[in-house]
Amino acid sequence: MEIEYIGEHLVFGKVGNLLIAIAFVSALLSAVGYFLAARHNSNPLTSLGEKNSWLRMGRLFFLMHAISIFGVIGLIFFLIHGHYFEYHYVWQHSSTIMPMKYIWACFWEGQEGSFLLWMFWHVMLAFVIMRVAGKWEYNVMWVVALVQVFLVSMILGTIVLGHKIGTNPFLLLREHPDMAGLPFIQLPDYLSRIMDGRGLNPLLQNYWMVIHPPVLFLGFASTLIPFAYAIGGMMDKKLGEWVKPALPWAFFSVMVFGTGILMGAAWAYEALSFGGFWAWDPVENASLVPWITMVGAAHLMLIYKNRQQFLATTFILTIISFILVLYSTFLTRSGILGETSVHAFTDLGMTGQLVIYMLFFLVLAGFLLATNWKNIPKGEKEENLFSREFWMFIGVLVLLISAFQIAFSTSTPVINKLFGTNLAPPIDAISHYNSWQVPIAIIICLLIAVAQFLKYKITDPRALFKSLVGSFLVAISFTALFIYILGGMHPNHAALLFASLWAFIANTDYLVRKLKGKMRLAGSSIAHAGIALILLGALVSNGKQEIISRNVTNINLGEDFPNNENILLRIGDTLSMGKYFLTYTGSIKEGVNIIYNIEYYTLDPSSGELVKSFILNPIVQTNPRMGNVSEPATKRFLTRDIYTHVTYAEIEKPTEAESDQEYSEPVVRTMGIGDTVSTSSCLIILNALNTNVDRTKFDLGEGDLAVGGQLTIIDRVMNRYSAEPIFVIKNRMVFSKEAIINETGLKIGFNKIDPATGKVDLVVSEKKESKKDFIIMKAIVFPYINILWIGCLLMILGTTLAIRHNIITSRKQTPTS
Numbered sequence: 001m002e003i004e005y006i007g008e009h010l011v012f013g014k015v016g017n018l019l020i021a022i023a024f025v026s027a028l029l030s031a032v033g034y035f036l037a038a039r040h041n042s043n044p045l046t047s048l049g050e051k052n053s054w055l056r057m058g059r060l061f062f063l064m065h066a067i068s069i070f071g072v073i074g075l076i077f078f079l080i081h082g083h084y085f086e087y088h089y090v091w092q093h094s095s096t097i098m099p100m101k102y103i104w105a106c107f108w109e110g111q112e113g114s115f116l117l118w119m120f121w122h123v124m125l126a127f128v129i130m131r132v133a134g135k136w137e138y139n140v141m142w143v144v145a146l147v148q149v150f151l152v153s154m155i156l157g158t159i160v161l162g163h164k165i166g167t168n169p170f171l172l173l174r175e176h177p178d179m180a181g182l183p184f185i186q187l188p189d190y191l192s193r194i195m196d197g198r199g200l201n202p203l204l205q206n207y208w209m210v211i212h213p214p215v216l217f218l219g220f221a222s223t224l225i226p227f228a229y230a231i232g233g234m235m236d237k238k239l240g241e242w243v244k245p246a247l248p249w250a251f252f253s254v255m256v257f258g259t260g261i262l263m264g265a266a267w268a269y270e271a272l273s274f275g276g277f278w279a280w281d282p283v284e285n286a287s288l289v290p291w292i293t294m295v296g297a298a299h300l301m302l303i304y305k306n307r308q309q310f311l312a313t314t315f316i317l318t319i320i321s322f323i324l325v326l327y328s329t330f331l332t333r334s335g336i337l338g339e340t341s342v343h344a345f346t347d348l349g350m351t352g353q354l355v356i357y358m359l360f361f362l363v364l365a366g367f368l369l370a371t372n373w374k375n376i377p378k379g380e381k382e383e384n385l386f387s388r389e390f391w392m393f394i395g396v397l398v399l400l401i402s403a404f405q406i407a408f409s410t411s412t413p414v415i416n417k418l419f420g421t422n423l424a425p426p427i428d429a430i431s432h433y434n435s436w437q438v439p440i441a442i443i444i445c446l447l448i449a450v451a452q453f454l455k456y457k458i459t460d461p462r463a464l465f466k467s468l469v470g471s472f473l474v475a476i477s478f479t480a481l482f483i484y485i486l487g488g489m490h491p492n493h494a495a496l497l498f499a500s501l502w503a504f505i506a507n508t509d510y511l512v513r514k515l516k517g518k519m520r521l522a523g524s525s526i527a528h529a530g531i532a533l534i535l536l537g538a539l540v541s542n543g544k545q546e547i548i549s550r551n552v553t554n555i556n557l558g559e560d561f562p563n564n565e566n567i568l569l570r571i572g573d574t575l576s577m578g579k580y581f582l583t584y585t586g587s588i589k590e591g592v593n594i595i596y597n598i599e600y601y602t603l604d605p606s607s608g609e610l611v612k613s614f615i616l617n618p619i620v621q622t623n624p625r626m627g628n629v630s631e632p633a634t635k636r637f638l639t640r641d642i643y644t645h646v647t648y649a650e651i652e653k654p655t656e657a658e659s660d661q662e663y664s665e666p667v668v669r670t671m672g673i674g675d676t677v678s679t680s681s682c683l684i685i686l687n688a689l690n691t692n693v694d695r696t697k698f699d700l701g702e703g704d705l706a707v708g709g710q711l712t713i714i715d716r717v718m719n720r721y722s723a724e725p726i727f728v729i730k731n732r733m734v735f736s737k738e739a740i741i742n743e744t745g746l747k748i749g750f751n752k753i754d755p756a757t758g759k760v761d762l763v764v765s766e767k768k769e770s771k772k773d774f775i776i777m778k779a780i781v782f783p784y785i786n787i788l789w790i791g792c793l794l795m796i797l798g799t800t801l802a803i804r805h806n807i808i809t810s811r812k813q814t815p816t817s
Contacts, residue, residue: 005174007191008086016075016170020155023068023119026061027148033058034142041138042236055138059130062145066123072155073107073116076169080106085194088176089113089169095199097592105209106200108217111333111350112169115154117214121221122148129225136245139232140225147224150357154350165353202592202621202629208267216264216287219257220325223294225249226301227322227365230315234368239376240311243304246318248806250298253321255799257291262534262792273630273645275780276542277788280429282337285410286328292403294321296396303389306456310393312376317396319365324407326358336413386461388454395447402440406433438492441535445499448528449475449506453514471509475502486544486783493543496535503532523805527798530791537788541641548578548642549779557683558676561776566647568678569598571773574610581610584775587649593631594620596646596775600635618646618777641782648776650680663747663765672759679764680772682744685712686760689753690724698728698737705729709750709760713741725750725762736763 037054076089080103085091093113094106107113126144133140157168173194174185184193203209226246233242264284269277278284297317300310331337334351383390408415409432412425426432453459453467479498483489489497507529511522549567551557552575557566567577569584576582581601587594595617601610619631632645650667669677671686678684690708698706708724715721726737727750736749745767752761 003186003188005191006189008172009084010172012075012079012084013087013170013172016072017168019068019071019075020152020168020170023065023072024149024152024156026065026068027145027152030058030061030065031142031145031149033061034138034145038138038142038232038235041135058138058141058145062126062130062141065145065148066127069116069119069123072169073120076107076113076116077103083197085197086173086191087169088171088173088179091173091194091197093198093200095197097196098200098205099591101207102200102205102210105204105213108213109200109204110169112155112167114213114217115151116169117217118221119148119151121214121218122151122224125221125225133245136229136232136242139235140228143228143231144224147361150360154353154357163352166350198625199623202623202626203271205592205621206267206271206631208263208270212260212263212267215256216260219253219260219287219291220329222249222253222256223290223322223325226253226294226297226318227361230318231365231368234315234372237372237375239372240304240308243301243311243314244810247298247301247305248803248810250294250301250318251799251803251806253294254291254298255796255803257287257294258799259792259796261287261291262795266789269643270634271631273632273647275545275643275645275778278538280433282410283332285406286331289403289407289410290321290324290328292399292406293317293324296399296403297321299392299396303392307389308377309383309389312373312378313393313396315369315376317400319369323358323362323365324403326354326361330354330358331410331414336417384458386454386459386464388451388456388459391447391451391454395444395451398440398443398447402437405436405440409433438496442492442496442499445496445503445532445535448503448532449499452507452510452525452528467514468506471506472502475505478505482540486540489543493539496539500532500536500539504529504536507532519801520805520808523798523800523802525798527795527802530794530796530798533787533791533794535791537785537791541782541785541788544783546781546783547778548781549644549777550577552576557678557776561647566776566778569775569777570680574601577779578781580613584773586773592622594622594649594651596620596649598633598644598777616642616644618644620646620649620651622651636786638786639784641785642779643782644777644779646775647778648678650773663767666747666749666763666765668751669762669764670759671762672757677762677764678774678776679746679766680774681715681766682746683714684746684748684762684764685714686710686762687712689760693726698726698730700728700730704731707750707753709748709762711739711748713744713746715744719743723748727751727753727760738763 033054033056037051037058040051040054079087079090080094081100083090083094083096089110089112093109094103098106108117122144126141129140129144130137154166155169156166157171158165173179174190179185184190187193226249229242229246229249233239261284264287265277268279294317297314300314300317303309304311304314330351334354336351383393409426412423415421416423449471450464450468453464475498478501479494482497482501483494507525511517511525511529515521515525547565549565551563551566551568557563557568567575567582569575569582571584571586574581574583579602581603583599583601585597585599587596589595596619598616598618600613600616602613603609604611614635616633616635618633621629621631623629628651630645630647632643634644635642669684671677671684673686673688676683676685687710690710693706693708695704695706698704700706705728707727709727711723711725713721713723721741721743723739723741723746725739725748728735728737736751738747738749740747747765747767749763750760751763754760
């Protein structure tokens with residue numbers, strides 16, 4: 001008998017699925033209409049009326065597609081906001097206790113929502129194309145509409161010939177494979193048993209995750225437009241004409257895509273506790289690689305616009321940038337990076353679909369490129385060594401090497417899957433990538449320093465030398481000064497320090513002396529100066545970062561909390577850390593967040609008294625389903641940041657019933673010989689295991705066992721106490737003889753021995769009056785990191801100015817009728 005479920009709002013799902021179906025069909029019909037319009041437009045025998053009829057069809061169905069996409073997005077937001085947990089997507093990504101400001105992050109946390117975000121930006125960019133592209137609208141829009149067909153298929157959630165196509169955001173909770181077999185789903189009123197949703201991943205509950213994904217996905221979407229222009233150029237045999245209208249879009253992609261990546265770095269710096277803004281995570285790399293190739297493609301378009309050179313390479317890089325975006329989508333959504341990245345999605349059964357999506361456009365572009373290859377001008381004449389285009393091309397080749405190295409190392413799991421190899425990912429990812437990328441960054445900076453002073457075709461070497469010598473000498477001087485201030489430096493890092501300083505100084509010099517401060521022409525100089533500062537800031541802040549948190553007791557806190565990186569703070573105690581004195585004054589709970597209050601003091605040399613400097617409030621975000629997450633707190637100064645996060649804290653507070661007991665709830669601590677663990681008031685060290693326990697005390701027989709854990713307990717004032725809890729197996733029964741240390745208020749039992757690892761489980765309880773709140777904290781100083789953030793702003797500003805200049809120049813060069 002079919003169950004009649006109570007309280008479900010099925011009409012929303014039906015409307016949503018209808019809108020998805022309309023979006024799919026209308027995108028397909030729009031692609032057909034635009035494609036036929038493009039074919040008839042290139043045929044001189046076609047009448048204007050026939051061409052316009054196909055164009056109207058393409059526009060009409062794309063408008064229908066856009067309305068459907070907006071409808072799906074609006075409906076999902078409505079369901080998340082209303083907590084309609086009968087829908088699996090809503091239940092999986094939202095909860096009633098989550099602040100409503102994160103409703104946006106709930107939408108794009110899942111695969112379906114992120115695909116919809118991607119489609120939304122394609123629609124918005126398409127509207128701009130329909131308005132400004134003129135005759136290029138036909139060829140660009142059929143490619144855009146066709147890409148939308150593939151993207152909508154990712155959320156269809158339908159079965160075709162036994163194969164599932166996409167995952168549907170309107171799937172009911174009771175229909176999801178993970179839920180369908182659970183007993184409570186068989187109850188008509190199962191919704192009344194669902195108290196709350198699973199909730200948003202605590203790592204994403206940050207304001208950066210409200211603004212970072214939309215910008216990054218706009219960057220993904222923007223790579224489609226230059227690709228579509230390239231496809232259109234090959235379709236209509238306009239092999240060089242497409243570059244001019246595609247050029248502003250290429251730099252728009254560079255700007256937005258780069259901004260999205262930098263926002264992700266800012267999120268990592270503010271919300272993740274790995275201590276930095278970039279970790280060479282595979283998902284980070286997957287977004288970085290297509291940005292690098294798009295930078296190369298945009299610069300090659302500039303060369304072609306000015307010198308009609310390197311068109312074939314321009315085609316290749318423009319195509320590969322879009323294909324790499326699809327490849328990065330495959331990497332992050334197929335589940336293949338599940339063991340090497342914490343950011344990757346799990347496999348939802350769309351691997352084959354993602355591969356087809358990528359291969360379709362790769363084959364399409366490859367076929368058109370092959371059929372047009374003979375007709376693409378190859379620029380047979382050699383470029384002058386002192387020409388701008390020659391060194392710009394060298395720079396593009398260096399970027400390609402960078403992209404290839406990152407892509408190859410990131411693709412280790414894919415290579416192993418395809419070829420049956422057993423390549424291991426790099427153990428130390430940061431050292432592995434830096435060993436390649438630092439020399440590449442040096443070369444790029446040197447080229448950035450010189451290229452602006454080069455002219456197209458040929459440059460007088462003497463004039464070039466005269467233009468560069470001043471900035472070169474200033475950069476040398478500043479490099480020596482920086483090395484003196486910062487201390488010793490690895491030769492590679494010293495070379496990058498010089499190269500980035502020279503790149504910044506040379507471009508500033510070019511802006512002042514050559515351009516006379518004319519901002520309309522200064523886009524490339526400002527953007528290049530920004531990139532130089534990004535590399536300089538990354539080098540100095542990471543290369544010279546200092547961990548200032550130290551355990552001043554000089555007692556090992558355990559392997560998870562290295563003594564030279566962590567400080568133990570008990571409530572009310574004041575300890576020194578670097579040039580500061582710290583006092584932990586307690587914590588408060590606000591919603592899911594536990595906010596710790598750390599007061600920083602400095603010593604007034606005149607009075608000898610401690611003066612409060614500032615307060616930091618690192619957070620532990622509690623999440624019983626997904627695990628607690630530590631969020632850093634950072635104090636920003638002009639020349640440095642002090643970055644802190646809680647590495648350990650006792651989250652659980654005693655219940656009312658527990659508070660009436662003499663001892664707190666016991667805590668199990670796993671230890672090996674020589675390990676140290678912390679309580680709120682003491683350190684416990686496991687010195688040895690004693691197998692020579694007096695067996696007569698426990699009346700042990702021949703097959704019985706007794707082992708003692710020889711412990712040293714150290715209190716806050718460095719008093720030491722010895723204790724030995726006993727682990728006993730008697731008549732096949734296991735029990736523990738607890739050790740009670742009255743001076744410290746501790747009761748310690750010996751609960752378990754693991755013969756394979758040599759680890760033991762101690763059960764530790766504290767007396768209520770002895771228990772003292774404490775945290776273990778890590779603090780890092782990042783010197784001059786503001787150089788990096790200033791560089792980010794300059795790169796965005798400069799690229800925006802370059803886009804504006806290219807658009808204005810193109811309009812002036814376009815003949816009017």
